[in-house]
Amino acid sequence: MISDTLNTAGAIAKGMATTLKELFQPTITEDYPFEPPNFEGRFRGVHVLQRDANGLEKCVACFLCAAACPSNCIYIEATENTGDNRVSAGDRYAKVYNIDYNRCIFCGYCVEACPTDAITHGHDFEIASYETGTLVYRKEQLLAKEPQGAPAK
Amino acid sequence: MPELVKFKLNDKELTAEKGTLLIEAARQNGVEIPAFCYYPGLSLQAACRMCLVDIEKRPKLATACTEPVMEGMVVWSDNEKIHTARKTTLEFLLTNHPLDCPVCDKGGECELQDMVFRYGAGGSRFVEEKLHVPEQKWSPVVYYDAPRCILCYRCIRICNEGMGVGALGLNYRGVNSEIVPNKGDHLECEECGMCIDICPVGALTSGAYRYQTRPWEMTYVATPCAHCGDGCKVTLSVRNNQIMRGNNRDASGLNGEFLCIKGRYGYDFTHSAERITKPRVRKNDELVECTWTEAIAAAAAGLKAAKTHGVIGSTHTTNEENFFLQKFARQGLKTPHIDHRRSADFPALMDALAGRPATPSALATSRDVLEAPAVLLIGNNPTDQHPMLAWNIRTAVRLRKQHLYIVNRASIPLVAQAEAAKIAKAGEEIEELERFRDALAKEKDVVIIFGSEVKGADITKLVAFGDTLPGHTRYIALADNANSRGAVDMGVLPDLGPGYQPAAQAGMALDEMLAGNLEAFLIVGANPARRYLIQAGKAFVVVQDMFLTETAQIADVLLPSAGPYEKGGTVTNTYGEVQRQKLGLLVNGAKTDLEILSLIARAMGFDLGAANAATQSNEVFEEIRRSVKGYNIAAAALWTGSAVPAVTLNGAVPHRDRPDLIASSNDTLFTSGTLGRYCSALSAVAEAKERKNPEGIGK
Numbered sequence: 001m002i003s004d005t006l007n008t009a010g011a012i013a014k015g016m017a018t019t020l021k022e023l024f025q026p027t028i029t030e031d032y033p034f035e036p037p038n039f040e041g042r043f044r045g046v047h048v049l050q051r052d053a054n055g056l057e058k059c060v061a062c063f064l065c066a067a068a069c070p071s072n073c074i075y076i077e078a079t080e081n082t083g084d085n086r087v088s089a090g091d092r093y094a095k096v097y098n099i100d101y102n103r104c105i106f107c108g109y110c111v112e113a114c115p116t117d118a119i120t121h122g123h124d125f126e127i128a129s130y131e132t133g134t135l136v137y138r139k140e141q142l143l144a145k146e147p148q149g150a151p152a153k
Numbered sequence: 154m155p156e157l158v159k160f161k162l163n164d165k166e167l168t169a170e171k172g173t174l175l176i177e178a179a180r181q182n183g184v185e186i187p188a189f190c191y192y193p194g195l196s197l198q199a200a201c202r203m204c205l206v207d208i209e210k211r212p213k214l215a216t217a218c219t220e221p222v223m224e225g226m227v228v229w230s231d232n233e234k235i236h237t238a239r240k241t242t243l244e245f246l247l248t249n250h251p252l253d254c255p256v257c258d259k260g261g262e263c264e265l266q267d268m269v270f271r272y273g274a275g276g277s278r279f280v281e282e283k284l285h286v287p288e289q290k291w292s293p294v295v296y297y298d299a300p301r302c303i304l305c306y307r308c309i310r311i312c313n314e315g316m317g318v319g320a321l322g323l324n325y326r327g328v329n330s331e332i333v334p335n336k337g338d339h340l341e342c343e344e345c346g347m348c349i350d351i352c353p354v355g356a357l358t359s360g361a362y363r364y365q366t367r368p369w370e371m372t373y374v375a376t377p378c379a380h381c382g383d384g385c386k387v388t389l390s391v392r393n394n395q396i397m398r399g400n401n402r403d404a405s406g407l408n409g410e411f412l413c414i415k416g417r418y419g420y421d422f423t424h425s426a427e428r429i430t431k432p433r434v435r436k437n438d439e440l441v442e443c444t445w446t447e448a449i450a451a452a453a454a455g456l457k458a459a460k461t462h463g464v465i466g467s468t469h470t471t472n473e474e475n476f477f478l479q480k481f482a483r484q485g486l487k488t489p490h491i492d493h494r495r496s497a498d499f500p501a502l503m504d505a506l507a508g509r510p511a512t513p514s515a516l517a518t519s520r521d522v523l524e525a526p527a528v529l530l531i532g533n534n535p536t537d538q539h540p541m542l543a544w545n546i547r548t549a550v551r552l553r554k555q556h557l558y559i560v561n562r563a564s565i566p567l568v569a570q571a572e573a574a575k576i577a578k579a580g581e582e583i584e585e586l587e588r589f590r591d592a593l594a595k596e597k598d599v600v601i602i603f604g605s606e607v608k609g610a611d612i613t614k615l616v617a618f619g620d621t622l623p624g625h626t627r628y629i630a631l632a633d634n635a636n637s638r639g640a641v642d643m644g645v646l647p648d649l650g651p652g653y654q655p656a657a658q659a660g661m662a663l664d665e666m667l668a669g670n671l672e673a674f675l676i677v678g679a680n681p682a683r684r685y686l687i688q689a690g691k692a693f694v695v696v697q698d699m700f701l702t703e704t705a706q707i708a709d710v711l712l713p714s715a716g717p718y719e720k721g722g723t724v725t726n727t728y729g730e731v732q733r734q735k736l737g738l739l740v741n742g743a744k745t746d747l748e749i750l751s752l753i754a755r756a757m758g759f760d761l762g763a764a765n766a767a768t769q770s771n772e773v774f775e776e777i778r779r780s781v782k783g784y785n786i787a788a789a790a791l792w793t794g795s796a797v798p799a800v801t802l803n804g805a806v807p808h809r810d811r812p813d814l815i816a817s818s819n820d821t822l823f824t825s826g827t828l829g830r831y832c833s834a835l836s837a838v839a840e841a842k843e844r845k846n847p848e849g850i851g852k
């Protein structure tokens with residue numbers, strides 16, 4: 001009976017010691033949504049269509065991402081670059097580039113398929129919406145910002 | 154029975170016809186020998202070295218595309234030596250190749266891609282910088298990208314041999330070699346795009362399609378071409394109800410690999426901004442847009458109020474629509490006045506040939522032209538008006554030594570292929586035939602092909618002449634448009650009903666109707682106002698059309714109809730071959746002429762059947778098969794994409810000769826009546842300006 005009591009008190013003391021020790025460790029729980037979360041570099045969020053060093057769009061509208069996409073959510077319309085309207089460095093660019101986030105499963109196959117590293121996963125993930133129509137993202141929403149001081153096109 | 158030889162391929166005993174090229178003999182036996190420059194029907198080039206095979210007792214590998222099989226030959230097409238040779242050939246082909254497949258139009262359907270994937274090495278040993286030459290625009294429809302060219306010479310040969318144009322050549326030597334167009338920096342040719350189609354890689358690309366999409370993104374619909382009366386099959390590549398391109402790589406139609414500029418590029422009238430997509434009715438002398446319900450009611454009321462009616466049909470609408478139209482006229486409106494713009498005197502031909510057996514037929518098919526030992530061509534200029542016929546004749550002259558005899562009012566391009574040609578004064582074509590009598594008497598079988606110059610009594614004289622020839626003489630009358638023949642076969646004529654049967658009551662012909670005092674007109678897909686003066690306001694006019702033509706402008710009710718690529722049905726080419734037209738895409742706002750007609754019929758209380766929009770085309774086709782003489786054709790063959798000849802020789806055809814009404818609109822390669830006016834590619838090419846339509850008549 002006495003040894004039982006001592007054992008219990010010992011266990012409590014041990015437990016409390018751990019609690020006490022952890023109390024002074026730095027926190028790893030994130031305070032989302034009150035603070036922005038931290039991401040691993042490879043986190044697959046909303047896509048970003050990248051630009052090259054000159055600010056031109058990297059996407060050459062090859063449709064390979066659309067072909068690789070298992071949920072068929074990428075829609076592209078291609079057209080030709082001309083002398084006075086150069087959008088990408090290749091012969092063609094995507095006039096329309098839509099990703100339907102109602103369907104996207106964030107598998108990253110499109111990123112794997114892209115021969116020009118144009119499509120990448122960004123870190124944005126807060127895209128829930130009450131209206132599915134707003135989940136079809138257009139090129140303008142997906143494109144990376146033009147770099148500061150990019151040469152005039 | 155052709156002589157057979159035995160040979161051994163990859164240790165298998167095989168046989169083939171003597172003289173067959175090894176590459177063909179292997180293909181016939183299911184062994185693929187890879188090739189770039191070899192192309193069936195074209196001269197041999199042996200330029201690419203891809204087809205190398207190992208032949209016993211030969212010190213070096215040999216090209217299978219130039220080697221005829223011989224008795225006892227022992228060949229390997231699949232050993233280590235050959236694998237290495239193929240890998241090296243491909244490595245050399247890629248030394249200067251940009252490998253920009255992701256932006257190349259050919260990516261996904263490229264022979265070079267496929268070959269490298271199957272036979273190529275994993276990498277290249279060439280690290281030197283690649284030669285870059287900028288892309289060249291040869292014409293609005295043909296672009297050339299030299300670095301992608303593998304110098305197979307297919308384009309040069311198809312243009313020389315197949316097209317007889319010879320617009321392409323080779324410049325420079327070695328790695329700098331490139332294909333050049335005849336004018337140095339641009340092309341002056343027929344703009345057929347055959348060179349683009351035959352190019353195994355993405356070196357030649359189409360101005361209408363380049364950089365728009367990718368092959369796997371589209372659906373493919375093979376359907377008869379909407380333009381001339383030859384009935385080529387064109388494969389439309391469709392994405393999101395938009396035609397992205399026309400081509401013919403599966404070569405499944407009666408045209409083989411051929412397409413002219415109209416078939417290949419002349420589809421964009423479908424997407425013209427000038428299409429009418431809302432019905433209109435005339436209010437206070439102005440055509441104002443309205444709903445379908447209002448327009449159909451107005452059309453029905455106007456037609457009902459009139460006591461006399463004239464009906465004008467089209468040479469572009471389907472057989473079903475034409476059949477239904479004449480039924481609408483004769484049984485619904487109870488008017489005998491129905492006609493269309495005629496361009497060949499089929500009734501006179503059927504009458505002159507009355508009493509001949511159905512087989513062997515006295516009417517020739519398009520295939521017969523390819524196989525006939527001799528062709529007599531009277532009038533017409535097939536190079537412009539029937540490009541596939543011209544292609545078939547050139548092919549037969551080149552590959553089968555066909556003899557071509559020409560009688561024409563002018564010197565036409567086909568004279569270059571002719572054995573003998575004679576310029577005749579207008580109306581004297583038949584007399585001039587006497588000059589060829591001796592030559593033709595020596596030919597085995599002759600196919601006689603004639604244009605709208607020969608009509609009425611001249612056809613009887615022509616058949617009498619043909620009867621004096623030995624052998625089996627067959628005839629072809631050339632009519633302008635995709636379904637000119639169908640309009641006649643379906644009885645859109647004042648004196649004849651469907652199947653060349655006399656109409657119960659003969660009516661007025663086109664000119665008489667328009668000059669007369671009829672109270673109402675129903676005009677479907679035709680533009681008589683371009684040729685005849687139609688006084689506006691005199692009669693009540695209902696027009697069904699795709700565009701605001703001269704005729705549509707004077708309509709009281711204008712109903713927007715669907716184009717030929719937007720509906721199912723059947724059409725009959727000028728040779729009498731029936732083909733199934735397939736629904737390629739839908740255009741918002743338009744309805745098919747058949748649906749419009751049945752809506753009007755219902756509003757007027759006519760019971761003509763075919764009321765269900767989804768199935769009406771098939772219902773009417775079944776009715777045609779049941780009731781039109783000669784059209785009880787094999788539906789299964791038709792549904793699987795074949796061209797099936799209608800049997801239209803069914804005894805005497807008591808018809809009223811009106812040779813003055815039979816005229817070709819003399820379309821060139823770059824015009825096509827009303828449709829052609831709305832095809833941007835046809836008018837964009839420079840040649841369109843020089844090649845004038847002599848009479849300028851239009852649809």
Ligand code: SF4
Nearest residue numbers: 059060062063065114
């Ligand atoms: S994002 Fe990449 S894979 Fe997708 S179309 Fe553009 S270049 Fe091609």
Ligand code: SF4
Nearest residue numbers: 254257260263354355
């Ligand atoms: S021609 Fe063929 S191999 Fe060459 S870039 Fe185009 S798709 Fe690729």
Ligand code: SF4
Nearest residue numbers: 312342343345346348
């Ligand atoms: S478009 Fe036709 S005619 Fe012109 S170069 Fe090509 S093959 Fe020859």
Ligand code: SF4
Nearest residue numbers: 302303305306308352
């Ligand atoms: S352009 Fe095309 S068809 Fe012509 S030689 Fe080059 S690869 Fe061959």
Ligand code: SF4
Nearest residue numbers: 378381385413416541
């Ligand atoms: S030959 Fe006639 S049917 Fe053939 S593609 Fe040209 S216009 Fe069309």
Ligand code: FES
Nearest residue numbers: 190199201202218
């Ligand atoms: S196919 Fe034989 S050498 Fe090109």
